[in-house]
Structures are given as structure tokens and as C-alpha cells.
Amino acid sequence: MDKREKNPDDFVLIGAGIMSTTLGVMIKKLMPDATITIYELHDKIADESSNPWNNAGTGHSAFCELNYTPEQIDGTIKIDKALEIASDFEISKQFWAYLRTQNYFSKNDSFINRVPHMSFVWGDKNISFLRRRHLAMTNFALFEDMKYSENFDDIASWVPIMMKNRSRNEKTAATWMEIGTDVNYGILTKGMMNYLTSCSSVNLYLKHRVDDLSKDKTGNWKIIVKDLLTGESRIVYSKFVFLGAGGGAFPLLQKSGILESKGYGGFPVSGMFLRCKNKDIVNEHFAKVYGKAAEGSPPMSMPHLDLRIIDGEKSLLFGPYAGISGKFLKRGSHWDLPKSFRLHNIYPMLAAGWHNLSLINYLIDQALQSRKSRFKTLQIYFPEAKIEDWELYTAGQRVQIMKKDKKEGGVLKLGTEIISSSDKSLAAILGASPGASTSVSAMLEVLKQSFPEKMSSKEWIGTLKEMIPSYGKSLINDAGLCKEIRNKTTHELNL
Ligand SMILES: Cc1cc2nc3c(=O)[nH]c(=O)nc-3n(C[C@H](O)[C@H](O)[C@H](O)COP(=O)(O)OP(=O)(O)OC[C@H]3O[C@@H](n4cnc5c(N)ncnc54)[C@H](O)[C@@H]3O)c2cc1C
Numbered sequence: 001m002d003k004r005e006k007n008p009d010d011f012v013l014i015g016a017g018i019m020s021t022t023l024g025v026m027i028k029k030l031m032p033d034a035t036i037t038i039y040e041l042h043d044k045i046a047d048e049s050s051n052p053w054n055n056a057g058t059g060h061s062a063f064c065e066l067n068y069t070p071e072q073i074d075g076t077i078k079i080d081k082a083l084e085i086a087s088d089f090e091i092s093k094q095f096w097a098y099l100r101t102q103n104y105f106s107k108n109d110s111f112i113n114r115v116p117h118m119s120f121v122w123g124d125k126n127i128s129f130l131r132r133r134h135l136a137m138t139n140f141a142l143f144e145d146m147k148y149s150e151n152f153d154d155i156a157s158w159v160p161i162m163m164k165n166r167s168r169n170e171k172t173a174a175t176w177m178e179i180g181t182d183v184n185y186g187i188l189t190k191g192m193m194n195y196l197t198s199c200s201s202v203n204l205y206l207k208h209r210v211d212d213l214s215k216d217k218t219g220n221w222k223i224i225v226k227d228l229l230t231g232e233s234r235i236v237y238s239k240f241v242f243l244g245a246g247g248g249a250f251p252l253l254q255k256s257g258i259l260e261s262k263g264y265g266g267f268p269v270s271g272m273f274l275r276c277k278n279k280d281i282v283n284e285h286f287a288k289v290y291g292k293a294a295e296g297s298p299p300m301s302m303p304h305l306d307l308r309i310i311d312g313e314k315s316l317l318f319g320p321y322a323g324i325s326g327k328f329l330k331r332g333s334h335w336d337l338p339k340s341f342r343l344h345n346i347y348p349m350l351a352a353g354w355h356n357l358s359l360i361n362y363l364i365d366q367a368l369q370s371r372k373s374r375f376k377t378l379q380i381y382f383p384e385a386k387i388e389d390w391e392l393y394t395a396g397q398r399v400q401i402m403k404k405d406k407k408e409g410g411v412l413k414l415g416t417e418i419i420s421s422s423d424k425s426l427a428a429i430l431g432a433s434p435g436a437s438t439s440v441s442a443m444l445e446v447l448k449q450s451f452p453e454k455m456s457s458k459e460w461i462g463t464l465k466e467m468i469p470s471y472g473k474s475l476i477n478d479a480g481l482c483k484e485i486r487n488k489t490t491h492e493l494n495l
Contacts, residue, residue, distance in 0.1 A: 008220045008237035009037045013244055014210045014252060016040035017050040018185050018436045019429050020244030021192035023443040025099070028199055029467060030447070030460055035201045037236065038193075039208040039225055041248070041329075046189035048329055049246045050436060052310045054396030056273075056320070059112065059181030060434035061089040063146065064119040064290045067302055069133050077133045079140075086142040087475040088438040090485060094468045095440040096188065097492035104191040111187035113309045114495045117180030118158060118289045120172065120381070126292055127173040134175050141479035147176040161284050162305070165383045179486075180288055181495065182309050185436040212255050213241060221425065242446065243428035247328035247399045251340055253428045258421040263404030265349035266340055266430070268328050269363065271395040273306075273319035274378055278389040282307075282316045291381065305381045318378045320395065322366040330397050344404070351409025352402040359412070398432040416442055420449040440468070 011027055013020040016038055027034055042048070049055055062068040062082035069082050096112065105111065121130050127150060137143040149155060150173045156163035158176050166172075196202045207228040216222040221241045226233045243249040243256075250266040276282050286307055293302040306317045326334035341349075353360055375387050401413040416431045416438065427446045444464075448455050455461075464471045475482040489495075 008239050010034040010238070011036045011240045011242065012221065012223055012236065012238035013038045013242045015048075015243070015245035015248065016042075016045035016189070016193060016204065016206070017048060017244060017246050018046070018189045018192075018439045019246075019443065020242060021045075021189050021196065022095075022439045023242055023244065023446060024196045024202070025192050026443055026447060026467075028196065028202070029463055030454070033201065036196070036199075036203070037238070038196070038202070038204045039210050040204070040206050041209045041228070041245075042331075043207050045193050045204075045206070046186040049396040049398075049432070050185045050189045051396070052184045052186045052308070053393075054330065055185060055436065056304065056306055056317070056395070057182045057184060057308050057310070058117075058288055058304075058306070058437065059089055059092075059183045060437035061086045061117070061142075061177075061180065062434075063143065063177035063180055064117040064175060064288070065302060066119055066121075066130075066133070066290060066292050069137070071129055071132075075132070077129070077136045079133070079136050082137065083140060083142060083476045085434050085438060088434070088441040090142070090475050090482070090489070091444075091468055091470065092437060092440040093489040093493060094470060094485060097489045098467045099188075099191060099195075100492060104195050105187065109187050109191060110309070110312065110494075111184045111191070112493050112495065113182050114178075115180055115182040115307050115309065116158070116287045117177045118287045119175045119291075120155075120159070120162065120289050121174075121292055122170060122172045124171060127171060129292075130173045130175060140476060141482040142475065143177075144479075145178065147178075149174055149176070159285065159287055159289060159305075161281060161382055161384065162289065176287075179490070179495065182288065182307065183437070184310055188436075210245070210252060213252065214255075214257060215425075219423075219425070239425065240450065241426045243426070247330075247332065247336075247397050249428050250328060250399055250401075250430055251336065253419060253430070254340060254342065256421070256426055256428075258419075258426060260419050260421060261428075262344045263348050264419075264430070265345040265352070265402040265410070266328065266337075266399040267349070267402065268325055268337060269398050269400055270323035270325045270327075270330075271320035271398065272323055272392055273317040273321070273395055274374065274390040275393055276316040276318075276389055277391055278386075281389060282314050285316055289381065303377060303381070305378075318381065318390070321369065321374055321392075322363055323394070324363050324367045325397065327397055328399050330394075332397070345402075348404040348410030349402050351405070352412050353410075355408055355410070356412055399430065401431045418442060418445050418449065420446070424450045424452075444468075 062085040134148040155174045212224040220237045253261045289305040291303045308315045326337035328336040405411040420427045
């Protein structure tokens with residue numbers, strides 16, 4: 001037996017984005033002696049989807065993203081998903097507030113800023129939807145501060161540039177949540193990684209690509225890692241592997257060969273935004289404004305006029321516009337998609353496509369859009385926009401997950417999907433939305449699926465409550481607790 005086989009790491013985390021670093025911090029708090037090795041393909045951390053320019057920076061709390069509250073056939077609005085996401089975001093804020101109070105970030109690192117969230121719709125049907133949505137949601141403390149208006153002047157006071165040069169006769173409505181946020185997930189990732197690399201039992205290897213993994217005869221994971229600087233490959237061993245490789249997690253999951261990976265397919269969708277170059281306009285807008293997604297479009301394509309605050313500087317984005325590409329990572333290969341086809345996932349992928357033809361039409365339509373037609377969509381939100389003030393840029397890749405389904409053959413899996421091996425030695429995170437916002441709940445779920453007994457032990461629960469004071473309690477049903485926790489994090493995060 002080789003020496004490394006005898007001394008496997010306790011944990012190998014693949015990818016240095018927000019998911020691996022969040023899990024890494026939790027592991028260190030719960031199991032201080034655990035050895036962790038992190039492998040990252042790029043020469044920097046938070047360089048793929050967690051980089052602030054590769055995502056939209058929304059602290060998804062489902063305040064105003066209309067895709068989380070679908071209308072039912074009977075006309076009622078289903079808000080369960082929105083409640084879950086809002087409560088998960090409050091959990092993330094508690095964890096981040098804990099990191100802030102533990103000095104994980106330098107004083108000038110402002111990773112979360114208050115930027116109000118707004119839904120904006122037009123036309124009788126959409127206005128009626130928004131009114132009923134508001135009524136249903138404000139029954140819960142998580143949403144009770146949400147304002148609703150159909151009044152032109154109210155809306156103009158919230159988003160002046162959107163109402164300039166718009167007819168007063170046009171029927172519009174909006175909801176407004178003052179406590180919305182913009183988050184720089186890159187700073188969060190870096191802060192957590194700084195802490196991790198300060199621990200003696202954590203090693204980070206940049207420019208190291210994990211190429212393959214399989215179980216060895218002792219039950220540990222045998223992982224093939226290539227050092228991209230020297231070109232040399234080596235074998236390392238670990239008791240537990242987390243595939244936190246963003247778009248790269250799906251092919252690694254396939255390589256792991258675990259039974260639970262069968263029947264999954266992934267389809268990459270790239271995201272593009274228009275970015276405003278005119279600082280005067282940027283300074284006139286202070287909200288993240290969500291509209292209703294076009295018929296057939298995937299939820300992640302909901303158009304939004306988005307105020308971002310990155311490294312203290314404001315910018316204004318509009319999008320995303322979807323693009324078709326074969327790459328699972330922004331700097332991946334066009335062969336990523338064809339290489340992921342397997343006998344067990346071709347039929348589920350075709351079936352999911354067949355049941356979602358409107359999505360395919362939408363993607364083709366988006367890919368063929370001209371600069372002018374992209375710009376026309378922006379003018380629906382901002383009528384006075386001038387084409388010369390905006391430039392197009394490409395953000396990150398998302399991998400839309402499809403899964404085998406008994407009834408339909410294959411279905412689209414919206415949201416984030418955690419997959420664990422039956423022997424609890426591997427976990428992977430797939431999917432994107434609500435993504436980084438709910439990374440804390442997602443990583444708690446990874447721990448729950450991988451260490452069920454320890455997660456119900458007094459010791460772990462105590463540590464988890466230190467990091468997340470509401471841990472184990474419902475912020476959906478306990479209005480008093482929800483308000484108390486929100487006030488605390490608002491104060492600690494300086495919102
Ligand atoms: C256009 C767009 C907009 C988004 N908007 C939002 C938003 O507004 N709010 C929100 O909460 N979320 C948003 N998201 C989702 C969010 O960005 C992701 O959910 C989150 O960043 C994923 O973090 P991660 O750590 O899993 O992946 P990443 O940050 O992508 O990190 C994975 C890392 O793994 C590395 N890697 C990949 N393969 C390998 C390998 N084989 N070996 C070693 N390393 C590897 C990559 O280089 C990368 O650094 C958006 C995403 C996109 C693309």
C-alpha cells in the first residue's frame with residue numbers, strides 16, 4: 001500500500017468557489033482536526049461563477065423574482081418556493097454575519113449592500129397576478145414589508161429612469177422591498193478561503209485540475225489531479241469528496257461512477273448582460289428590478305435592470321440574455337456537452353427537451369438576437385435608454401440539469417440539486433438558481449446527507465447555532481423570530 005493510501009485526506013473539495021469554501025468553513029468549525037485539500041483549476045479563487053462579474057449578485061430572497069411564485073390553474077399564487085428561498089437567504093445572512101463578527105473580512109470588504117428589490121409588470125393580466133402575489137406573500141413576516149403600487153408617481157419615486165418618457169396611461173404595477181441586497185460572492189469566497197488557508201490542516205492547490213476519481217479497494221476515493229504548471233499528474237486519496245466545481249461538477253459526477261449520477265444530463269446556457277457606460281444614468285437608479293420572464297424562457301432568464309455594487313463602485317446591468325454554447329465552464333471546451341452524453345442520459349435529455357420545446361425555441365431566438373433587438377427589450381424597462389450608452393458582455397455559464405423521470409421520461413430540474421452517494425462518501429452540487437444566495441442552506445444539506453448522526457448530535461447542533469442562531473427553527477412560521485433575526489443581521493451586516 002502506498003504511503004498516501006494509508007494517509008488519505010479527510011476531505012477533498014474540488015473547486016474554489018463559494019460552495020466549497022462555505023462547506024470548508026463549516027467542516028473546520030464542526031471537525032477542527034479534519035484535514036482538507038482543495039484543488040482549483042484556475043490560478044485564482046472565485047474565478048468562475050462566484051466571480052462578481054460572472055453572476056448577477058442578487059441576494060435571492062424571492063422578494064421580487066416572479067418565477068418563484070407561479071400562478072396555479074385555479075388562479076391562486078403558489079408561494080412555497082418563495083418562502084423557502086427567503087428563509088434560506090436569512091440563514092445565509094446569519095452565517096455571513098457570524099463570519100463578519102469573527103473578522104473573516106477586512107473592514108473595507110463590503111460584500112453585501114442594501115439595494116431595494118422591485119417587481120415591475122405591465123398589462124391587466126400581469127397586474128392582477130402581482131396584486132394577488134403581494135396579498136399572498138404579505139401574510140408572512142418574511143415579506144410583510146413589501147409595498148405594492150399601481151400609481152405612476154409612487155413607481156416613479158422608486159425608479160425614476162424607468163418612468164421618464166413613459167405614458168401615464170400605460171398600466172403598470174410594482175412591488176418594492178427596501179431590504180433587498182446586492183452581494184459580491186467573490187469577496188465572501190475569498191474571505192472564507194483566507195480563513196481556511198490559515199488553518200494548518202488545510203491545503204489549497206491552484207492550477208490543479210481534477211481529471212478523474214474512483215473508489216479504491218480500501219473504500220477511499222482515488223483522485224487523479226493534474227498540476228497544470230508542470231503538466232504532471234498525481235494520485236491523491238480522500239475519505240470524502242465534495243464536487244464543488246460549478247459547471248465542472250457534472251462531468252466529475254459522471255466520472256465518479258456512483259449509481260446516483262445515472263439518468264442526469266446537463267445543458268449549458270451562457271448569460272450575457274448589457275452594461276451601462278454612462279455614469280450619470282448609473283447614479284440615477286438604485287434598485288434591482290425584475291420583470292416577468294418571456295413565455296417559455298428558463299427562470300434564470302428573467303430580465304432584470306440591476307444595480308450592482310462591486311468593490312465600492314456602482315454599475316447598471318440589464319439582462320441576462322441567454323446564449324447557446326457547449327461549454328460547462330466559461331473557459332471550458334465546446335466538447336463538454338457532447339462528451340457528457342451517456343446511454344443512460346440521452347433519452348431523459350431528449351424527453352426533457354421534447355416537454356420543453358418552448359425553452360428550446362427561446363434559446364434559439366435568444367442566440368439569434370441582434371444588438372438592436374436586445375436593446376429593444378431594455379427599452380421596455382428604460383424607455384429613454386440610448387444604444388451608445390450600453391455594451392454587451394458575457395457573464396458565467398450555467399448548466400441546466402435534466403433528470404430521468406418515470407412518467408415523462410426526462411424533466412428539467414430547476415434550482416439547486418444536491419446528489420450524495422449511498423455510502424455518504426461523496427456529494428455534488430449541480431444547478432444554478434438560487435445558487436450562491438442559498439449556499440449556506442445547500443451546504444448544511446450536504447452535511448445532513450453525509451453525516452446524518454453527527455448533525456443530530458448535541459455538539460454539532462451547538463456549533464451550528466453559534467454560526468446560525470435560528471438553526472433548527474422555522475423563520476417561515478415564527479414571525480417573532482424572523483423579525484428578531486432579520487434585525488440582528490441587518491445591524492451586523494451594516495445594511
Ligand atoms: C449569469 C449568472 C448569473 C447568476 N446570478 C446569480 C445571482 O444573482 N444570485 C445568486 O445567488 N447566484 C447567481 N448565480 C449562481 C451563482 O453564481 C452560482 O450558484 C455559484 O457561484 C456557484 O458556486 P460554486 O462554488 O458551485 O461554483 P464556481 O464559483 O463556478 O466555482 C467552481 C470552481 O471549480 C473549478 N473547477 C471546475 N472544474 C474543476 C476541476 N475539474 N478541477 C478543479 N477545479 C475545477 C472552477 O474553476 C471554479 O473556480 C448566477 C450564475 C450565473 C452563471
